[in-house]
Amino acid sequence: MLGEYVEDKDENEKKKYKFLVSLKKLYRLSNTRDRFQLVGIFLLTIFLSFMETFGISVIMPFITLAATPQRILTNKYAHAVYEFFGFSSTTQFMVTFSVILILFYIFRAFYHVMYSYITNTFSFRKYHNFALRLFAKSLELTYLKFTFTNKDRLRQVVTGEAQNTASFLQSVLSFLSDVLTALFLYTLLLITNWKMTIILTLILAVKVLIISKVLNKIIVDQGQKRTKYDQTFLGLLSRSFGNFKLTKLRGNQDELYQIFSDTSLKRGKSSILVSTLSVTPKMLLETIGFSLLIASVAYILIKYNDASAVLPIISMYALALYRLLPIITNLLNKYQSMLYEQNSVNIVYEALHEVGEKKGYGPIEFEKDIVLKDVDFAYIADKPVLQKINLSIKKGQKVAFVGPSGAGKSTLVDLIIGVYHPKGGNVLIDGKPLTPDNLDTWRRKVGYIPQQIFLYDGTVAANIAFGEEEDEDKIIEACKKANIYDFLVEHKGIKTTVGDGGVRLSGGQLQRIGIARALYNDPEILVLDEATSALDNDTESRIMDEIYKSSENKTLLVIAHRLSTIERCDTKVEVKAYRPS
Incomplete structure (x- = not known):
């Protein structure tokens, strides 16, 4: 739900979201256009993986032919090309x-850049x-739900979880691209020497499983902690800057500083742990992989006593492993990143599926009266x-609404103007019920003037x-009616900047x-x-x-405690706090 921290309720997982469930939710968050684009990216990924594999597989024949050019004439495939051209x-x-190989590698590099641009653009558009x-969902929240929502x-x-998703x-x-490339390269190694490939696979697979099992649990836990630390x-920033004057008066800067420091250190330790763990698989896999390759070379030398015959194969294995091991490492890192970020997918999914207010611009005229009939309301x-x-x-x-604090004066007016929805009864406008269709x-x-006027720095x-x-004409006319235009003319007119929260204005100017x-x-x-409750009597009287x-x-609806504020009202409505019978 928007504004709430979401935890997975799966009994088997408890504190982590299943990866496949997150993928399913991400798929559901995509529209038809997104899915077609993903198919296109998938096809581009297949071609990229093919080029990666071809770029390595072609090295073996190139080295073979370069070392022994006479094979061009004896090898049936090379000789056929030789004769054809x-x-x-x-x-x-x-x-x-x-x-041709140089041109191919130039094209492959260009394709890599374009592929990266396309996938990055797609991801950014999804973030947007x-x-x-x-x-939009936040703005669709009912005002009642918004009041009970954690604003931070x-x-x-809206910002962080969307970015993480x-x-x-x-x-x-990236994971998909690496998986396909790894499969293509692995197939190439199987074709070259399936026995050696399977032996290397079994040894590396055991290591990868052990590393993943240990690290993934830590990564998931740190992802949960990161969400809480961000919140x-x-x-803390909202409390500190939202009421800066109170912060100064309380003199509790040291306490706030300490809370900030503690949270920052905890978040930093979490980030350090994740960053360090992301490097560990790479170093372990590279050490194991190349150690196995060197051992294989030593075995071949001992068995055949001549490396020239197997030099092309060794070269291709070296290149393949040089490309494959970083891919495996990257797969582990990406999987860990996805575990770290999948909590955000669930949060975004739940938020986007929350039911909000629908737009209601149906016709409703106000020519006669507003009638509340047996209206009930409860928070x-x-x-x-x-x-x-x-x-x-x-x-x-x-109309003046009077009564003790907490009696429900503002709530009653909010029901009249459609901010809240009655739990029972009806609000009738010229006899027509106020409904979501015309809300x-x-x-x-309605024009609304609250006690505290919110102004942003503009x-x-x-x-x-x-x-x-x-x-501009409407703004000037409104300023003249509010008796603030003459003051503005002395500065930069309606282009006068007010400062953050209207700090450059007096209380009376702010209210105007x-x-x-x-x-x-x-x-x-x-x-x-x-x-006008926060103004002095003279300023209030003028306003x-x-x-x-x-x-x-x-039609004027006035909520006030001062008698001077409501003395010119036609009628007074006394609101009493509800007492259960």
Whole structure:
């Protein structure tokens, strides 16, 4: 689930995800286009593996013919080529052979680069797709679910887990390429000398199994720990920077520093362990493989007492093992990387399959009234906050919602404007029920001014438009209504930068930007949720004058504790905390 840490519930695996299950989930995350592209990449991979094998297999005849040119005339295949192309001498034949091989290796190098570009591009596009879909899913969360979601974990899922899932895909593609190349090379070695190949295989297989068994368990465990450490990091940074003033006042920088240091060290130790273990198989396999090759050469010399006859075979084995051993090492490393990253695949899969709110832009008009009929609501099942609420608000009416803290004033207004969904009863707009089919249309009729105005480090225009296309005329008009335009003209107009969190503005200016944002789309309903409670009386009085002036023909819903804030409202709705009978 988005914003939650997911652990595998498989009884046999407990703390690690089955590799094949992760592959299956990754496949399900792909669309038809992706699958066609994967087929194309698979075909390119087969050709790449064939070229790798051909590049090694051709060395043996080349060395043989170079060492004994007369074989060009005695070998039926070489002689057939010699006669077909009409070579005048064995020297001309070998020069041509050499040029063709050089051109082949140049083409192979170019193909490698292009193959890498194609697979990297595919992986990046998948990362972009995963991140985009996860961000969209995050925005589709119901507001109720969002309030109970860990925000730091949510950020980690959208960015880090999406990247890890794309890395998992990249590892799978690389793994597939290496497997095919290894199979092609192994087949070549079997054809050359099946007895020696099987002996080498049995010895290396035992070593590989032992190494994998020991290392994979550690890698999986470290992958789980990495996810938790990342979450701790994000949480700590959010706490430290999210309320920097409190951090300063508490004077607990040393404690936060220590937590950061401890987490960083733990994550570092995990990374060091994984990095060190990833080198170990390579060194072991290369040592074992080349030791076996040297022993084989010594055996041949002892048995045949002449290396010239088997020199081409030895050369080809040396080249094949020189290419094959790193491939086997890379396979182990990639498999370990996939074990390390497969937890992210599960997290992304679960997040993308979470049911969110669907878009609802069906028609709904507001000409008469808003009616709440027997509305019930609860954040948690069996713990109602509001019950059997009946209320009628006329269009253009100014309504104050009053009551003690925690009584449910904001919750009631959130039900009216469609942020929350009733657990029972209906919200009727001109007699038409508010449903998921028309919810977004209704929400766009609302302008919302909260107690704390969120501004990001950008221009006034960008903060007022808040992700929508910036209409300069509408922004200026909203600023004038909010009585902030004259201040902006003294600076850079609507292109004035506000600083992170609006630090370059006073409290009153910050609130006026919030009012301008709420008025930007000329909403029919304006909501003030404790919008002036943090201001002094004079500033509040001026801002409320501006709000009432700019919302003469609008429906105004005001949540406040101060009597001065609601004194000009037409009616007051007292909200009392629900007490179970």
